[in-house]
Amino acid sequence: MPAPDFSAMLRWPNVPACYGWLSLDRRGHWRLRGEVLGHAGLNEFLNRQYAHDADGCYLVQNGPQRVFVELEYTPWVLRLGATGCLETHTGEDVNEIRGATLDNEGNLLIEIPEGIALLCDRDLPALRDCLRLPDGEPADDASVLEIIAQPVPGLTVLTLDWAGQHVPVASIPRSEVPGRYGFVPSPRPATG
Numbered sequence: 001m002p003a004p005d006f007s008a009m010l011r012w013p014n015v016p017a018c019y020g021w022l023s024l025d026r027r028g029h030w031r032l033r034g035e036v037l038g039h040a041g042l043n044e045f046l047n048r049q050y051a052h053d054a055d056g057c058y059l060v061q062n063g064p065q066r067v068f069v070e071l072e073y074t075p076w077v078l079r080l081g082a083t084g085c086l087e088t089h090t091g092e093d094v095n096e097i098r099g100a101t102l103d104n105e106g107n108l109l110i111e112i113p114e115g116i117a118l119l120c121d122r123d124l125p126a127l128r129d130c131l132r133l134p135d136g137e138p139a140d141d142a143s144v145l146e147i148i149a150q151p152v153p154g155l156t157v158l159t160l161d162w163a164g165q166h167v168p169v170a171s172i173p174r175s176e177v178p179g180r181y182g183f184v185p186s187p188r189p190a191t192g
Contacts, residue, residue, distance in 0.1 A: 015064040019189055020062060022046075023070035027120050028077030028089025036084055047090035050078035051114075056178075065067050075183050076109055076117035085163070086110075087115065087155035100160045102144070103174040104151045110160075116181035131169065132159045135142050 024033045030037045030046050037043055050069075051058045058069045069075075071175040086094040092114075099111035108119040108127060119127060131139040138156055147157055151171035158169040178185050 003123065012086065015061075016060075017066040018070060019068050020070065022067050024058075024075070024089070025072045026077065026118060027122070028079060029131060044160050050090060051187070052183070056183040056185065059187070070187070071183065073107070073185070074109065074118040074177065074181070076112065076115055077120055077136045077161060078112070078123070079120045080123045081126050086185060088114065097160070097165050097167050100169040101167055101172045101177075102147055102151070102158070103146055103172055106144075106148045107174070108160075108169075109172075109177065111181075115183065116177070127160070127162065130161050132161055133157075134159075137163040141172070 021033055023034075025036075027033055029041055037046070039157050046060050050058065050064065051061060052058045052075065053066075058071060058075045060067045060069060060179060078086050078094060079089065081087040084096075084150070088094060094110075094117075096113055097110055098113065101109045101111075103109065106124075108124060110117050110119055128144070129138060131144065133139050134157070142159070142172075148171075151173050156168040156170050160167045160169050172180060
């Protein structure tokens with residue numbers, strides 16, 4: 001993924017940051033004041049300029065201005081691309097899976113080099129068949145529902161078998177996801 005261009009900050013270092021305008025929804029769509037952005041060029045710009053600061057706040061660098069992003073859930077969203085491979089909401093192929101968790105709402109979260117990503121709910125059925133029990137058998141609905149109903153943080157019960165990778169799947173309550181993975185879902189300006 002190309003690095004965002006921060007050069008304008010050198011020329012105009014005191015442009016105030018923007019909060020509450022831009023968001024990323026659970027399906028990886030950019031939203032401006034709640035409305036899905038459909039302009040391809042604008043989406044490409046946002047994807048290219050997407051980054052995070054040292055505090056775990058995600059943002060889009062718009063010239064000298066930082067536009068902080070409200071995250072509906074995680075800072076990254078994964079989808080199955082046209083070729084059946086996983087890709088980020090910014091269009092980058094995912095070649096490495098570092099871990100996976102299943103939250104108490106039934107969401108599958110996948111750790112990629114960029115950070116934690118939510119698998120788009122539309123693609124969950126396709127990867128659901130890749131969840132395996134400790135004996136290697138496909139996970140049935142009952143075992144997945146049991147993990148969702150009573151998550152034990154860190155407990156590994158399933159394995160995600162995807163593209164030749166075998167990744168343990170831990171469970172986690174949704175409320176613990178931002179702290180565990182070090183991101184701020186709703187950035188706010190510093191007070192004082």
